[in-house]
Structures are given as structure tokens and as C-alpha cells.
Amino acid sequence: MAGLKNVLVVEDDAMIRDLYKMALANAEYTVEVADSADELYSKLARFKPDVMFLDVMLPGTSGLQVLKELRSNPKFDCTDIKIVVLTNLAQRTVADNAMNNGADGYIIKADILPKDLPKVIESLEEE
């Protein structure tokens, strides 16, 4: 729990969004959520996350597209934050693609337990 305090969860599935928010809140992280790219961009205007969980499937757009935008456009001030991609399909090629586009890791939603999310953030702190 060194420097990574603020977490932003971008997930269109409300149940999972709430689940992740609850798990991370229980571990005393500052959690904000967004259910779409648009909401994400508006959230970023007033919230500066240290870690972002970004779903690859977002309504109307692809998480990868958003990832590229965040990493390349300095106006979002997200070029150096930790971004973890959430994927439902165990299509690891998609995940690999994400990592090549600036993701720091990926989570298979079906396999991870919410209580492990703090451990994921902790592992991100270990460089």
C-alpha cells in the first residue's frame, strides 16, 4: 500500500464493477468507477488514478482503443499510471496485444477472486 492508492475501475458490467469496487474499498483503496469510455474520460478530469482496471469490452468501443488513447494522449495524464486490462475471454492474444500497447498486466475475470485484487495492486508495486 505504498503509493498506489487511487484506483479506477472501468467496467460496463455493473455486478462486477460493484464487486471489484467493494473488494478494493474493503482493502481501503480509494475507488472510482466508470461504465463507459465517455464516463472514464470525464472521471479523469477530476480524479487522478494510480491504478486503472480497464475492461477490454466497453459499449461502443474497444478497451484496447481506449488504452492506446490514454497512453498516447498526455491530456489524460495517464501515460505512466498502472493499467490492468480486464478480460472475460481467455483470449490471451488479446491480452498480449494489450500488453504490447502499454498495459501492465491483465486479469481473467472468470478466474480471479475479488479478494485477490489488492494482491494484484501489491504485485504492481514490485518493480
Added chain:
Amino acid sequence: MGDKRDDSSGRGFLPKVARIFRPKISAKILIYFLLIALLPLIVVSYVLVTTANNQLLKNASTNQQAVANDLARRVDNYLANNVNALAYTGRLYATQDFSKSQTDQSLRTLFDQNANLDQVTLLTANGDTGKQRTLTVQGGKTKIAEDTIDTTPDILEFLADKPYLISVGRTADNNPQVIIGVPILKKYGSASTDLFTTQKGDVENIAGALVGYYDIGDLWESVLSTSVGDGGYAYVIDGVGSLVAHPDRKFLDSHREVAEVQVVKQFLKGDTATKSTVSEKNKEVISTPSKTLTGWGVIVEEPVTSIYSSINSYIQMAATIGISAVLLSIMAGLFFSRQLIRPIRELSLGAKRMERGEFDQPINVKTNDELEALAETFNRMARGIKKLISDLKVNNLKLKFEQIKLNNIISSVSDGIIAINKNGEIVSINPPAALLVSQDPKTLEGKQVFEQFFFEHDGESFTPDIKNGGIYHYTDLTAKRGDSIVYLDLVVAVLEHPDSDVSAIITIHDQTASRELNFMKLDFVAIAAHELRTPLTVVRGYLDILNTSAARELSVFNLENLSKAIVGANQLRELINKLLNIARIERGDMEIFIEKLNLSKLVSENVEQHKSMAAQKEQVLSYETSAKGAVYVPADTASIVEVLNNLIGNAIKYNNKGGKISVSLEVNDKEVRVAVSDDGPGVPEDLRERLFTKFYRAERSLIAGTRGTGLGLFISKTIIELQSGTIGIEPDQGKGSTFYFTLPIYDSARDDEQIAKKSSGGIRGWFKKRPSS
């Protein structure tokens, strides 16, 4: 087309010419008959004529010699008589010392006795003067003329050496005249005075001579009228070639000397053989001379034509017979050839009918010989051919039908079929095969099959073997069709003994559609599983939160219920994961992310996690290892966890209540071996082989009512083998069973390259990007 027809008629020209010059059998037979009839006739005639010629010549020669000798003797006799008569008279005159009247009387007697004596002259040498007394016959009266002339001593001297003297002369009217002189001796011996023994006079002894002049014309005409053969005659010459007598009076009158005539010439040289020569009248004759005692010659001759006249008639007869024979043999030849040809013509016509395909009319030959047998054979052959043709027609129809059937089958099957010859050229190809290369089947025929069809296997060019006989199956081949890739199975049937032009048949089964269908099926499974996962994630998430945060608020009973809900949710997750894995394995995109994995730690933790599960069946689950410290392997953590879950889970599931399960980890310098042993009922021998196949579950588990998909061991096998390990069950030891897997030991030099750039750090579902080096 017109040109072609011209060619064929041009080709037909030569045989036509040959046919024109080919003699017909009838002509041949005619020629044979003529040869048979004429050849012996000619030979026999020649031999006979030659023999007859020789015989005739011989006969003529014998005859001529006889005649000539006989004539010669007659000449000799005639002369001898005259010589003797003269000699007798002379002797009388000398010895009786005749008076003049007595002398005259004796001379007259001489005349009387010889009608041909024209004149006789008595030459006397007594006294100094010789007196010559000449008697001539005139008009039946003998007139004696007496001249006193000088004795010619030459004659007397000449006669003194000889018993007589004969010479030939001519009378005033040109009649041949023989002059015979005999000596009158002073003293005669006792010897006879015939021609052959006439005493020779000598000069001392000679008293005179008696000379007679004989007209021999009339007399010898009768002598010489002897005819010889047909048209032959004889003539007489003296010792120097003067003609003495000749039957042809005119010739005799005009010729005195015949010494230049060939036969005379020869005679004068002493050759008296019969000769074929040229006569005194320049005619072809056979002539024979004969010598008289006086040195004269009698020459007998016959014209050649007369000698051979009998032969000529014979030749004529032979020619007549020959011509008749020719005519006869021509007639016979024509007859026989007709007889012979007729059946042959029948046969020929019959054969021509057959050539036209008419087999119904039999050949009718009733010659009762080989030809009839031949015709019979022909007829049988015709019947046989007719039957064969009808059979062939039926078979043809059948074949055509079969061909149509086969063509329909081949063109209607969806599989591509290509028949190739031994050079690899396409002999026949059906539309589906041609469609693969987007071409018309006709244009592909004759082309090299592997220059038209390109196959790949695992991204590499692939060419099936078409040399060695046998049937070959090739699967998982790909080929390009346009821009897309098609998946193919090939069956290549290479004929062991290629009889015709087909040496191999390639069947192409397009697997693309079924592959796609299968993929759709798998996709459906995958999508269904994913769809299940999302709500399950939520369920598990909330159960987890409940378990961690709300546990202290729940009663023991509800805590237990919560725990059961968590187990069920986990089981559901595992099942869905297995389905997903199967789908991935089937699609071939099971992905493995190799990392440097602390296997001993992983196994140990996994055993701990299963302990509560084992405890529920009152089983003892233990772990032991000979390894000191961490054992690293290059492996995919999540998948190895799955394998361990499967093996340990199975052991717990299938072992009896209260049984023992021991997990061990052994390591050597190459590999690590993890074994899970139980003391349960074991696995029947006959099931062991099928254990690691898809959807297998030991039957006993069905009986025992234990649930499971039977997919676990299949998935585990795939996972372990993808990571260069082995998995299996140990041979039955009598009690329980032992499942094991091995993995290679981590080797940084070998493995670092492929180790993924992410690590899970032991958190399930989380993959962290490894810092790039």
C-alpha cells in the same frame, strides 16, 4: 477432309496394281496343266528325234557303205572281165602263133563277146616296125583296118611294167570311154591271167599290146541306175578325180573333173568314211565313197532331206500330238480350275460377306474334301464371331451403362477424384477436383498433377508419394483456393500393377466445411462457457466477499452452507474451464505460457488446498519429496495447477472413504516426477489405455455414482505433453493406482528465451507483464 480422302485413295493405289498383276488361280492351274502336259512331250520328242536322227544316219551310213562296196565290186568285175578277155586274146595271139586270119578271128570273137567294145587295137612289136591293127565295129559288121604305123614304144614300155592299163577318155560324141590295155608277152608263165594275178611284163619280154576301147555310157547307166535310199545315187570317178560314170548324163557331159568336190577330195586322200557334206551338185548330202581295186572310187550319196524325211513326219506327228495335248490340257485345266475355283470363290465371297458384317448366309461348298472342311470351319467361325459380336454388343451396353453410372457417381461425389498415369499426368479428373484449382476438368487433362495442385502440411510444401504401391492417407493438408485456404484429406491409391494408363488415383476430401462446422461447434461451446463464466464470476465474487467480510456475522450452520456454495461454484468454474480447454485443444489453440515455476512449492500448496476435500472422505492426504529446496520447471502455472487439481481430485474422488493418498515429488538432473498414489480399487487393466482419451470415465465410477466429465485426464495429458512432459499410470501393483507426470528441469540457457514476459505471482487469473529486459 477432302485432302484426307485423297490420301487414302493414293495409298490404295499400289495394292490395286498388285491385284491386276496377280495371276488368278485358274490361270495358274492352266499354266501348271500346260507344263505338266507339254514338258515331258517336249523332252521325249527331243530325245526320240535325236535318237532317231542318229539311228537314221547310222543306217544310211551302213546302207551306203554296202551299196558303195557292192558297186565297187561290180566295177571291178566289169573291168576284170574286160581285162581278162583282152589278156586271154593277147595270150592266144602270142602263144599260138596265129596266122593273120586267125588273129582277126580272135579279135572278132572278142567283139562278139563284148557289145560295148568300140574298137580294139593290136600293137605288135615284132620286126623293126610295129604294125597296128585296129578293129572297129560299124553297123554290126566288124571292119578290120590295118595300118602300118610306128610302134609307140612308150606304150609298150609303159605296159612292160604293168599287167594292164586302164584309162578314161571320151568318144567323139562325148561318151565316156574306158581304154584298157594289156601287154602281149613273148613268153607267158603258168600263172592265171585274171585281173588280180595278171602277169607283169617286162621290156625284154614284151611283144606288143592289146588295147580295147569300151563305150561304157549305156552299160554303166544301168549299173549306176542303182538307186540309194530315197533320191540317192552313185557315181564313179577314177584315181585322179575324173568322172567315169554318173547317172545324170547331162552332168556327166558337162563335167570331166570333180577332184574339187569335197567328198572326192577326201576320197583321193584315202578317207572313205561316211560324211555329211556338200555334193558335186552343191547339195546337202550324206555320202560314202568306196575304192575299187583299180583305184577308182564309187561315191554313193543321198540328200539329207531324204534321210530325215521319216523324222520330219515323226516331228509332224509329235507336233500334232503336242498341240492336241496343249488344247486338251487347256480344256482340262479350265475344267479343273473351274471345279477348283468355284468353292474357293464361294469361300472368298463368304469371307467378303463376313468383312461386311453379314454372318447369316453360310458358305455352301459341297466338294467333300478339305475345301468343304474349310468352308465348314468358316461357317463355324462366322457363327462364333456373330455370337461374339452380339456378346460384345451386350457387354458394350453393360460397360456403357457402368461407365455412365460411374461417371455419374464420380461427378456427383463431392470429393475430388484425380486419376494419374505413371508420369504423374492427369488422365481423368472430376469437377470437384478441378474446382479446387478453379479450372475446367478438360483443360487439366494431360498436365502434371503436382504442377497444378499444391499441398501444404504445417506450412511446408507437400507432395504425396505416387511411386510405391499401396493406399496412403494424408490428413491436415492445406491448399490455396483463390484467396482462401482449404483443408484437405488425401487418399492416394497407388496401383501395385498399373495395367493401363492409370497408375494412381488421388481422392481429395475437402475438410474445410466440416472443420469450420467443428470450429463453430467449438466456438459455440467456448461462447456458452464464457457466457456462463460472467455470472459465475459474480456469484463467486460475492460468495468470496461474504466469506471474508460477513463470516463473523453468520451462524456456524450458515457458514457451512456458505462453504458448500463456494465449493459448488468452484466446481462449476472448473467444469466450465475444462469445456473451454477442450474447445481450445480441439481447435489447436490451447495456449501455454511458460514461466520459471517453483514446482515443489506449487505441489506442496496444492496438496494443502486439497486437504479439506480429502478430510470430508476421512482420507489421509500426504506430501513428501526428496528434493532439498525449490525445484524449478519451465511451465505454465495455471495449467499445471489444473493437472494437479485433476490428479489429486481424482484420487480423492475415486478412493474409498478413509483411504490414503500420497503425493510425491522426485527429481533427478533432468526431470522432476510428480506421482499421486492411492490405495483404492485401482484401474482395471483393459481400461488403462483409454484412460487418457476424451470423455473416458472408468466404469466403476459410474457404478459408484461419482460424477465427473472424464475430460480431466485428457486435458492433463494435452497440457503436460505441450510442455515436453509425460503423463501416465503406473502398471498395476495389485493395490490402488499411481498416476504420475514428469516435466523437464528448468535450464536457464534453454528456457529463458521462451519464458513469457509475464508472471502470475501465484494469483489465479492475474498475469503481470514482466519488465522488459
